[in-house]
Structures are given as structure tokens and as C-alpha cells.
Amino acid sequence: MSELKQPVEGSSGGGGSSSSSGGGGSCSSSTTNNADDTIIEEDSDSSCHNCNLQGMFEEIQNDLIYIKKACGKFGQWEDQVNDSMKGFAFQALDNAFKQRTGSQELTKETSYLQDKLKNTHRIVSMLKESLHSSPQLSSVNLNSQSLQLAKDSMIRREFNRYHCSVYLPAELEVESNDKIMAEISTFLEIAAVYNDLDVTTKLCLLCFSVFPENAVIKKKVLVHWWVGEGFIDTLGTSGKTAEDTANQFFNDFIEKGLIKPVYKKGRPSADSCNMDPYIRDAVIILAKRAGFFNFDSNGNPTEDFTRSRRACLVKTEEGSSIHELPYRLEQEKVQSIINVNEPNLDFRSEWFSKMKYVKVLQLGRWQSSAKHLIQVEDSEFLKGLKNMRHIRYLSLRGVSRITELPASICKLSNLRILNLNGCADLEQLPQGIGSLKNLTHLDMYECYLISHMPTGLALLYQLQVLKGFVIGEPRPGGNYCKLADLSGLEHLRKLSIHVDINKTSDAAKRELISLANFKKLRSLSISWSRLYDTPKKPLTLKRIATKKFMSRVKSTKPPPPPPSPLMDPVSVPLEKLNLNYFPGSKMPDWLMQWDLNKLKKLYIRGGSLSNLCHGKQCKWGATNVRFKFLEKLQMDWSKLQDLFPDLTYLEIFECPELSSIPCDENGVWKKAD
Structure with missing residues (x-):
């Protein structure tokens, strides 16, 4: 909860198993250490030193939950509950729970605690009974100090159940308090959902904790990260791709309300997602408790990998975390480095080269927009990759000033994914790249100097x-x-x-x-x-004369032979075809020979196309079609429907010669259900 500043006493989960203790006994819970030392709790029966006290605690807890709900429902109560009894009840309750969470010595007399709890139990039961039975209960002032103390106590108690630090403002206002109560309610719901997930799904969910609030995250970014961590693999034998497996996680998270798909222009599918801020706050708490990442008091992930084995590169107003990394020794502990928003990769070569067991290096940008610039002053540190024989995922996406990759990168035999997208200064790939026998994904898109x-x-x-x-x-020799x-x-x-x-x-x-x-x-x-695509030169008198002469010469030549009839089509199992800035006016001959009966998506952007006829029947089977910047394409709605008889989604942008198309203000048409 990044906006809440003042710490309140509580336990902090940082990566080891923890226990909560109270005045009369201690309870323990079973935990499982994942291979990367992340702590994932497992359900187990709690054993308590004093069953009577535990039962009393649970009954008080249930009563308080009832009271909390009642306070939310009875906002129109007319009179106030007796101030003295209310103050005594909540003050006694606050003291009792402070004793339970460790503010008193464990050596206190059990009998004293029993007497105190019995008295508290009696008062809380009376208050609950009066809430339940009296039709003329007066309204409790929601701004009253005693009620705030009670809510604070509940927040402490519920968060301490999860061994987390709690942050409360010094003075609670109504809006602030309501927000805190919403956050605690969300946290308890998310914690319950989280506890029902299997270990791998829990780890995948915790990855969302490092992204900024309200961030729109490409699914592909998470898929690559999960592959790098080993949560899923790209070398499966079941026929499923990593993307297929990851989509099961995404669908599960969406179904449980943990994330929301982000649709662009109402498209039928979404390749991005985001997370509600309250849910994100809860996931941060769970990630910190599990030792998945380390976070500062504002909820920002840090470079501290001593307990989590994962570091984040974060630039804040206070400074840049990458400058703190050289002070973090034991680099062999580092398993993953995630660049959240660091624009300058100023790694020290000697420090970087010691990360012998790292699996994930997400050094490039994860954001979709190229406005998020990342650069290196000196790419010499990349030579340290030769020591990282366990690395599975390396991203340098959008990093400028990298002109070449070290030849030693070809020794990374475990590398699955290499993302060089947008490395605008990269001039060539290493000749030995064929040694990466386990490489499944290679992205060199927009590396225009290659x-x-x-x-x-x-x-x-x-x-x-x-x-x-x-x-x-x-080029001569053909050695490419x-x-x-x-x-x-x-x-x-x-x-x-x-x-x-x-x-x-x-x-x-x-x-x-x-x-x-x-x-x-x-x-x-x-x-x-x-x-x-250079513009044509303006016609001069000399060029006009030359053009007329050439036309007379051509007229004396025999006409060209008619085009050869279409050969038997070749079955090509394409499901998606994207053509950008094709220079011809009609579909290329090699494409005309293809039988595209499985094609579902056709995207055409820019170029000189004016005729989209394909195949002997001049029809496409695509259901999802996008046209952008097609200035020469002339067609009305009726002809377009004949060309795409199975059309369900159409998106048009800057196609001035397409007429009578029933698109909305966003240039989108959808088939009615």
C-alpha cells in the first residue's frame, strides 16, 4: 500500500518460515520451500498450547467480523451507543490483541490473560447481541476515536495473521479509513484465493507484484519471464507451447478476478492485462511474505536479492537501484533481474560477470511504447554472459548503443528466449548462434542495421x-x-x-x-x-519526350503472353497473415498459389494494393480483418462481404476509398451475435 506511511508494529515475512505468538501459547504452520527459496505456505492443522484460549480468540474474531459488517450496513443509526461502554469495550479489545501479537512478555501469567479475555469476551458478546436484537439501536459515530481504534486493531490482527507489516496513517479520516477497510477486505479475499492455488500458479501470480500500479502488461512479457524461471517450459513433449500453457494461467486469473484483460478497440482477443490497485497491493504483501521479492516501505521492488534471490532495477526520486547493486555481494545468489524502469544500464563488468546461476535477465523494456528509452554507455559488461550457463531468458529489448553481441553468448546452452527487439544499433548476430540448441524464441524485429x-x-x-x-x-559468395x-x-x-x-x-x-x-x-x-519508396521525379520536357518515344517502341512489340493459369494450390496451414507495405497492386504470385483454408486473421497495412482477389474463387476464409493506410484500395461494403463471406470483425483506418462500410467511430465493425 504505497500511500500509507507510518509503520505499526507487526511481523514482516521476508523469505523464511515465521510464527505468531501470543500471551498463552504459540501456533505453527507448515511451509514449503520452492527451489528458488520462495516460501509457499501449505494448508495444515494448527496446534495450540491452550485450546480454550484459542477458541476464545476465534470467537472474538468472528464477533468482530460480524460487528465490522454491521457497522457498514447500519449507517443510518439514530442514537449513539453508550460512549463509556463502547470505549471500554474497544480499548480492552485492543489491549487483548496487542498481547496476542507479542507486545507483552510471553511469561505473563496465563490466568491473568484468561481473566482479561473472559471480560473482553463478555463485553463483545453483549455488543454483538445488542446489534443483533435491538431494532432501535442508535448510530455509532464513524468518526469516533474508539471505533477507529477498533478498526485499527482488526487491521493489525488480520495482517499479523499473515506475518506482514501494517502501515497506518497517524490520523485517520473517514475517506482514509474507508480505503484501508477496503484494502484489508480485498487482501483477505485475495489471500483466500491465493491459498487455493497450486505452487506454480502462486509463483506466476507473484510476478505481477513488481509492475507499477495500473500498468498494462503484455502477456508475452510474463510468458517469457515464466519460461526463464522454469515455471513453464518451451520444450514440452505434449504438443503444448509455452503460450498455450500460460494462457491457462491467464484464464484462471481472469476467472478468479485477479487480473483483467485489456482489449484494444473492442478486438475479440486481448494480448495485454492489468491488475486492480487493491489486488496489486495484496499481491505485493503476499510476494514479500513469500520472499519472492524485496519491497521498500512504499511498495516499490528493490535491488536487494539477499533473501529473495531476485532483484529489480528501479529508478525513483531517491535514486537508482542499479547504483546500489555493486554493494550487494554474493552475486551467485541472484536468480533473476527485472528492469522495471531503469533507463541506464550502468553495470560494472566485474560485478555482472559473477552472477553464475542467474536464469532471467530482463534488462530491456517490458513496456509496449518505444518512448521508454534504455541505453548503455558501454556494452563491455555483456562479455560476462559467458559465465551464465544457467540463463534461460535474456531480453535486451529496446536497448540502444549495443552494436554487437559477444561471441561467448553462443555458449549459453540453456538459453530458451533471446529478445533483441528494437536494438536499433545492433549490426550483426554472432556466427556461432547455431550452438544455442535449446533456443525456441529469437526476436530481432526492428534491428534495421542487420x-x-x-x-x-x-x-x-x-x-x-x-x-x-x-x-x-x-551478395557474392552467398555465405548467409x-x-x-x-x-x-x-x-x-x-x-x-x-x-x-x-x-x-x-x-x-x-x-x-x-x-x-x-x-x-x-x-x-x-x-x-x-x-x-522514393517519390517520383517531376516530369520535364526531356522526360516527356523520352516517355513518348518508349511508348511508340513498346507499341511495335508483340503483346505479352497471357498469364499462365493458376496451378494446383499448395496447402499452407497459416492461421494469421500480416502484410506490411507490399509494393504491388495485387496479391503476389507466390501467395496466389496457396490454399489458405485455415486462415482466420488477415492484417494489411500500407503499400499499393488495390486488388485483394485471392485464389480461383477470389475469396478469403478470414474472419478477423484489419486494413490500415491502404490509399489505393477501392471497395464498397457489398463487395467486401463477397470477398470475406465469413467476416466477423473488421477494423479500418485511413483507407479513404473504402465506401459505405458500417463501422463505428473507431473504425470497427462487428458481426451481430
Whole structure:
């Protein structure tokens, strides 16, 4: 709870098993240590030294919960409960629970505590009975000091049950108190849901604790993190991908009300999610209690990994946590580093290289927007990666000033995911990248300075997702990876390609034809470089004369032969096709030969397309279609429906020649249920 400042005495869970003790006895609970030393509690029967006292405590607790609910319901009570009795009751209750949570010596006489509890029990029972039976009960002043003391005591008691520190303001106002009561109610609900989860699901949920309040989080970010931690794997034998497994967790969290999907423009599916602030506060408490991360008094994750084995890079008004890391020794304890909002990766090479057992290095940005800039002054520290033989997930997404990766990165045999997305200064990949035998995800999207792919890509036999493959201008010797070389990757299901060739060249066409041989491909995205979209030169008298002469020459030539009839279509199992800035006016020939009967999503952005006819019947089976920046595409609603007979969702933006399309103000049309 980041806005609550003043600490109140309580136990803090930091990664070890803990116990709460009171005046007459002690209760213990069973805990399980995960492999990373995170403490996950298991349900077990509590054994108490004095059963009578425990029973009395529980009855008082139940009565107080009833009173708390009653106070919320009877806001219109007309008279006040007798001030003296109310003050005595709540003051006695507060003292009794302070004794239970350890403010008194454990050596106090049991008989004294019994007498005190009996007296408190009698008064609280009377108060409950009067609330229940009297139809003319007077209103309790919700601003009264004694009632605030009672609520404070309940908050202390409930939070101390979970061995957590409690933060309360020095003076409670009505709005502040209501907020605290809402938070404590939410916490108890979330704690109950959390306790019913299995160990892996608990650990996945705790990852949400490090993200800022109200943050919109891409699911992909969490999936990669979970793979890195080993909560899920990408090398499963059941046929399920890591994304399939993770979606089960997301759906479970959504069903239980722990997170909310974030839909963009009412699209039928959501690739992002967020968490309610109260739920996030509760998850922070649970993460701190489990020793999953360390947090400061404001609820911000810190770089302190001494108890959690996980560190966060956080920049606040007080300073940058990355500058504190050199003072944290025993780097071999570090299992994960997550960059929350640190813009400068000023790692000291000697410190960085000692993280021998790290599994997750999320150093790049997790935010979707490229406005979150991250840079390095010197990438020399990356040479320390050679010592990190256990690393499974490395993200340098959006980090600038990295021109090359050290060759030693090819020795990371356990690496599953390498994210280089948006490394705008990266010029090439290491030639030995084929040594990463367990690599399943490689993202080089928007690494525009890379002109050709190393031949080792064709040796990544476990590769499932490849983004940013470059088709460049042919060069002598041909010592680079061609698209056809990847057709032997049996697990490749998602591929994005950047065509960096002049549109007049046939080299790209010759490579793209080989896509028909990718039998497991489900998602394909192709982007054509816009560097060659130079504006036409204005016509001069000389150019006009030349143009007329060439037209006369062409008229003397025999007409070109008619186009060859379509060959038998090749079945391609694509489910999603994304075409960006295609330079032609009609669909390319290699695509016309494909049977896309499984295609569900078609996204076209920019370019010169004016004819979308596909196949012999000139129809698409896609149900989800998006068009953006298609200035030359002319079509009315009737023709579009003929072209996409199974259409259920359409999104249009900056397509001025599409007419009579019944879209809403966001450019969206949905088929009525």
C-alpha cells in the first residue's frame, strides 16, 4: 500500500518460515520451500498450547467480523451507543490483541490473560447481541476515536495473521479509513484465493507484484519471464507451447478476478492485462511474505536479492537501484533481474560477470511504447554472459548503443528466449548462434542495421518463433542464411520477415516462394522496406519526350503472353497473415498459389494494393480483418462481404476509398451475435 506511511508494529515475512505468538501459547504452520527459496505456505492443522484460549480468540474474531459488517450496513443509526461502554469495550479489545501479537512478555501469567479475555469476551458478546436484537439501536459515530481504534486493531490482527507489516496513517479520516477497510477486505479475499492455488500458479501470480500500479502488461512479457524461471517450459513433449500453457494461467486469473484483460478497440482477443490497485497491493504483501521479492516501505521492488534471490532495477526520486547493486555481494545468489524502469544500464563488468546461476535477465523494456528509452554507455559488461550457463531468458529489448553481441553468448546452452527487439544499433548476430540448441524464441524485429542472417540460424532445430529474419540484397559468395534454409526447422510456427530489397528486384520473390515448404507455420508477417519508396521525379520536357518515344517502341512489340493459369494450390496451414507495405497492386504470385483454408486473421497495412482477389474463387476464409493506410484500395461494403463471406470483425483506418462500410467511430465493425 504505497500511500500509507507510518509503520505499526507487526511481523514482516521476508523469505523464511515465521510464527505468531501470543500471551498463552504459540501456533505453527507448515511451509514449503520452492527451489528458488520462495516460501509457499501449505494448508495444515494448527496446534495450540491452550485450546480454550484459542477458541476464545476465534470467537472474538468472528464477533468482530460480524460487528465490522454491521457497522457498514447500519449507517443510518439514530442514537449513539453508550460512549463509556463502547470505549471500554474497544480499548480492552485492543489491549487483548496487542498481547496476542507479542507486545507483552510471553511469561505473563496465563490466568491473568484468561481473566482479561473472559471480560473482553463478555463485553463483545453483549455488543454483538445488542446489534443483533435491538431494532432501535442508535448510530455509532464513524468518526469516533474508539471505533477507529477498533478498526485499527482488526487491521493489525488480520495482517499479523499473515506475518506482514501494517502501515497506518497517524490520523485517520473517514475517506482514509474507508480505503484501508477496503484494502484489508480485498487482501483477505485475495489471500483466500491465493491459498487455493497450486505452487506454480502462486509463483506466476507473484510476478505481477513488481509492475507499477495500473500498468498494462503484455502477456508475452510474463510468458517469457515464466519460461526463464522454469515455471513453464518451451520444450514440452505434449504438443503444448509455452503460450498455450500460460494462457491457462491467464484464464484462471481472469476467472478468479485477479487480473483483467485489456482489449484494444473492442478486438475479440486481448494480448495485454492489468491488475486492480487493491489486488496489486495484496499481491505485493503476499510476494514479500513469500520472499519472492524485496519491497521498500512504499511498495516499490528493490535491488536487494539477499533473501529473495531476485532483484529489480528501479529508478525513483531517491535514486537508482542499479547504483546500489555493486554493494550487494554474493552475486551467485541472484536468480533473476527485472528492469522495471531503469533507463541506464550502468553495470560494472566485474560485478555482472559473477552472477553464475542467474536464469532471467530482463534488462530491456517490458513496456509496449518505444518512448521508454534504455541505453548503455558501454556494452563491455555483456562479455560476462559467458559465465551464465544457467540463463534461460535474456531480453535486451529496446536497448540502444549495443552494436554487437559477444561471441561467448553462443555458449549459453540453456538459453530458451533471446529478445533483441528494437536494438536499433545492433549490426550483426554472432556466427556461432547455431550452438544455442535449446533456443525456441529469437526476436530481432526492428534491428534495421542487420543486413543478412548468419548461416547458423538453420541449425536452431528447436526454434518455434523467429522474428526479424532479413532478406537482403544478394551478395557474392552467398555465405548467409536464406529463407529456404529454414524449411527444415520442424517446430517453427511463427515467422516475421523484413524484405530489405529494392522492389524492382526479383531476389525477394525467389526467396518467398520457399515459404510453401514450411509445413508447421501458423503465423506469417512480412514487411517490405520503405526506404525504396522514393517519390517520383517531376516530369520535364526531356522526360516527356523520352516517355513518348518508349511508348511508340513498346507499341511495335508483340503483346505479352497471357498469364499462365493458376496451378494446383499448395496447402499452407497459416492461421494469421500480416502484410506490411507490399509494393504491388495485387496479391503476389507466390501467395496466389496457396490454399489458405485455415486462415482466420488477415492484417494489411500500407503499400499499393488495390486488388485483394485471392485464389480461383477470389475469396478469403478470414474472419478477423484489419486494413490500415491502404490509399489505393477501392471497395464498397457489398463487395467486401463477397470477398470475406465469413467476416466477423473488421477494423479500418485511413483507407479513404473504402465506401459505405458500417463501422463505428473507431473504425470497427462487428458481426451481430
